[in-house]
């Protein structure tokens with residue numbers, strides 16, 4: 450059994466980037482279908498806690514230039530300052546548009562409350578429900594989608610971007626939970642598939658974050674860049690020795706309010722490590738915690754938030770997660786350790802989501818615009834999803850404004866590809882490509898993934914995800930192996946110094962027609978999109 454339908458634009462993903470783009474494109478008059486593999490609200494967006502970093506002009510002394518400076522400083526030399534400046538400058542309008550959709554932020558409507566997170570030199574993070582910003586963003590966007598009668602095809606996993614003989618996009622192939630295939634003929638596809646946390650044993654990401662967008666884009670002929678830069682959140686809740694999968698996040702905003710990190714011997718974790726101490730950029734704090742855990746043979750460090758006034762009321766999500774493991778946030782130190790959190794790299798795009806493959810756009814965490822470089826500044830990602838999602842919709846609308854090419858039907862049989870056992874892959878990636886890497890560990894991870902792979906045609910959602918994780922793991926390992934230096938979130942024990950040779954070089958990964966990955970470099974300031 451299979452079915453076929455058509456649209457002007459197919460958006461893959463119903464998080465902040467996908468819904469922002471879909472709503473804007475629908476309002477511009479396009480026939481839009483949003484495809485999402487789980488229930489519409491599932492994705493990283495709804496779990497976001499800290500907020501949205503944006504300069505609204507009402508905080509004395511703070512400027513977009515200062516925000517850009519912090520972004521560049523966090524990004525380890527690989528931020529594309531032109532792209533980043535364009536995205537950050539567009540922030541106020543994007544947040545205003547989100548508020549117009551009904552999103553309600555903390556504070557007075559005319560002067561929103563602000564938080565401060567690691568790497569930020571000012572209080573500039575707007576938040577909702579204390580630490581439930583993402584839930585409010587997702588709620589507001591889904592409510593708008595219902596108002597606009599946006600077509601959302603839930604429970605359907607994108608399996609392949611369909612392309613014609615000329616390489617341009619013709620549509621999308623999807624499968625439902627039973628493996629039934631469907632085809633959406635469309636001249637434009639936007640990937641907004643989110644992150645890659647599923648590559649690792651422990652992650653803050655929900656189960657849908659299985660790097661699908663990387664794999665879909667590679668197979669459609671797009672380029673990935675900076676994929677070795679996986680940010681590990683310094684403070685995921687440690688819920689017990691055998692815990693794997695999604696680990697609740699303990700937001701950085703707590704440290705912004707005065708919570709402190711101590712090791713299991715009672716000493717500060719970051720003293721003498723960085724001038725910003727516990728508010729240093731994430732890679733610095735995560736590496737410091739990892740080092741201390743390994744030196745002490747501990748399983749976690751402590752985050753002490755007992756001195757934060759009204760902490761449980763102001764951070765209800767964290768308080769709830771702590772309560773579930775018997776910890777009182779207001780009275781007890783909280784056990785935390787780093788977990789895979791955010792993909793700084795991804796599908797190479799410009800700030801309008803354009804990938805260089807005709808008809809293919811990408812936005813949100815799946816994309817690499819140059820905003821994050823080697824390490825994302827906290828709370829810049831929801832903003833990027835809002836801005837680039839909106840701009841991609843404008844670009845797609847303009848691209849489709851001319852005479853529309855009728856999407857000719859393309860016969861594709863889903864090809865057999867290597868599919869690894871997920872547990873083995875996650876274990877190999879955690880050991881070999883986590884915080885602290887070396888050539889031998891990366892090679893061992895690659896061998897382990899290969900040995901655990903069988904070539905087959907993926908049919909169910911789980912098999913499709915496993916195939917995507919397999920390709921994504923090889924892409925990440927290849928990029929990480931080629932970067933023989935330490936920079937941002939990419940820490941190489943065998944190359945502990947930053948190397949000037951890589952100062953402006955982004956690694957790129959492409960897939961050839963025989964299924965082989967090729968790693969190269971490009972100037973980080975241009976990102977490689979023509």
Ligand SMILES: Cc1cc2nc3c(=O)[nH]c(=O)nc-3n(C[C@H](O)[C@H](O)[C@H](O)COP(=O)(O)OP(=O)(O)OC[C@H]3O[C@@H](n4cnc5c(N)ncnc54)[C@H](O)[C@@H]3O)c2cc1C
Pocket residue numbers: 461462463464465466467484485486487489491492493494495496497498499500501502582583605606607608641642643644653654655657659661662698790791812813814815827828829830831832834
């Ligand atoms: C715990 C946590 C806290 C965070 N806190 C913050 C914060 O405070 N501030 C901030 O800026 N950022 C934060 N982030 C990061 C931010 O939430 C994400 O980067 C952002 O929400 C990603 O949005 P997105 O639209 O790109 O993807 P997502 O919101 O992850 O949505 C991805 C969508 O794609 C769908 N999908 C994936 N693959 C397929 C497929 N093959 N077929 C069909 N559908 C598919 C998923 O089902 C989902 O609907 C946090 C992340 C986490 C996990």
